[in-house]
Amino acid sequence: GEKIPRKGGPGITKSDLLIINKTDLAPMVGANLDVMDQDAKRMRGEKPFLFSNMKTQDGLEEIIQFIEKQGLFKA
Numbered sequence: 786g787e788k789i790p791r792k793g794g795p796g797i798t799k800s801d802l803l804i805i806n807k808t809d810l811a812p813m814v815g816a817n818l819d820v821m822d823q824d825a826k827r828m829r830g831e832k833p834f835l836f837s838n839m840k841t842q843d844g845l846e847e848i849i850q851f852i853e854k855q856g857l858f859k860a
Contacts, residue, residue, distance in 0.1 A: 797825070802851050803834035809841070 797803060803825060811818050818836065825834045833851065837844030 797828050798832075800832075801855065802848070803829060803832070804837055804844070804848060805834065806837045806839060806844075808836045808838045808843070 805818075805821055805825065808818060810816075811821075822836075835844050835847050837848065839845065
């Protein structure tokens with residue numbers, strides 16, 4: 786839910802890239818993506834994060850670009 790970024794666990798604060806997935810479900814569970822965006826910015830500082838929906842592949846290209854840029858994998 787929208788409280789997850791605010792909790793600030795190691796996955797939120799230390800990961801190379803935070804992916805907030807299943808954005809299509811947010812309205813159905815009462816999560817506010819604007820609140821999640823603000824919380825992620827506050828908890829991560831300059832570290833990158835993005836919203837995605839793998840069902841529709843929204844955000845997939847950005848994830849691939851990040852992985853390739855980091856030299857972790859080349860498709």
